[in-house]
Amino acid sequence: MSKNIIFVFSGTGNSLWVAKEIAKELENCEIVSMGLDWQGPLPAGYDSIGFVYPTYASGVPKRIKDFIAKLDLQNNKEAYYFAIATCGRVSKAQNVITQIRRYLKQKGIHLHYGERLDMFSNYVVGYEMRETVLEEAQQSAIDIKPMIEAIKN
Numbered sequence: 001m002s003k004n005i006i007f008v009f010s011g012t013g014n015s016l017w018v019a020k021e022i023a024k025e026l027e028n029c030e031i032v033s034m035g036l037d038w039q040g041p042l043p044a045g046y047d048s049i050g051f052v053y054p055t056y057a058s059g060v061p062k063r064i065k066d067f068i069a070k071l072d073l074q075n076n077k078e079a080y081y082f083a084i085a086t087c088g089r090v091s092k093a094q095n096v097i098t099q100i101r102r103y104l105k106q107k108g109i110h111l112h113y114g115e116r117l118d119m120f121s122n123y124v125v126g127y128e129m130r131e132t133v134l135e136e137a138q139q140s141a142i143d144i145k146p147m148i149e150a151i152k153n
C-alpha cells in the first residue's frame, strides 16, 4: 500500500478542503497541520508529499516558509512532491509556486507538480465577501479535478 502525506495550512478552510479532496483520492494519506511545529525528521517511506496553503500578499505565507525550512525531508528525497496554493482571485499570485519550488530546492528537493487554485477570497479585512462566493466555490470544485488527476497520475 502506498503512503502519502499532505501538509496543510488553512485560515478559513479553503486549503483544508483542498487537502481533504486530494487525500480522498490518494490511498493511505494523512493530513498534518503546518500550524503545528514538526519535531524531528519525517520518517522514510512516503510515496508522495504535498503542501497545500493559501496565498498571502501574492506569495507563500511566512509560516509556510518557516515550516518548510525546519522540516527534515532527507529520508524522503525520492518522493513525489506537489503543492497547491489556493488564492482569492485578488492578485495574479505569480510567486506562490515559484517561491515554494525555491524553498524546496534549497533543501535538495524537487517539486514535481505545483498549481494555483482560484477560490473565493477570505481577505475580509480588506473588503466584504463577494456576493459570488457560492458560484466561485462551485467553480473551484470543478477546477480542482484535473489537479487531483495530475497528482494521482
Ligand SMILES: Cc1cc2nc3c(=O)[nH]c(=O)nc-3n(C[C@H](O)[C@H](O)[C@H](O)COP(=O)(O)O)c2cc1C
Pocket: 009, 010, 011, 012, 013, 014, 015, 016, 053, 054, 055, 056, 057, 058, 059, 086, 087, 088, 089, 090, 091, 092, 093, 119, 120, 121, 122, 123, 124
Ligand atoms: C492576509 C491575507 C492575504 C491574502 N492575499 C492574497 C493575495 O495576494 N492574492 C490572492 O489571490 N488571494 C489572497 N488572499 C486570499 C486567500 O489566499 C484565499 O482566500 C485562500 O483560498 C484562503 O485559504 P484558507 O481558507 O485555507 O485560509 C489573502 C488572504 C489573507 C487572509
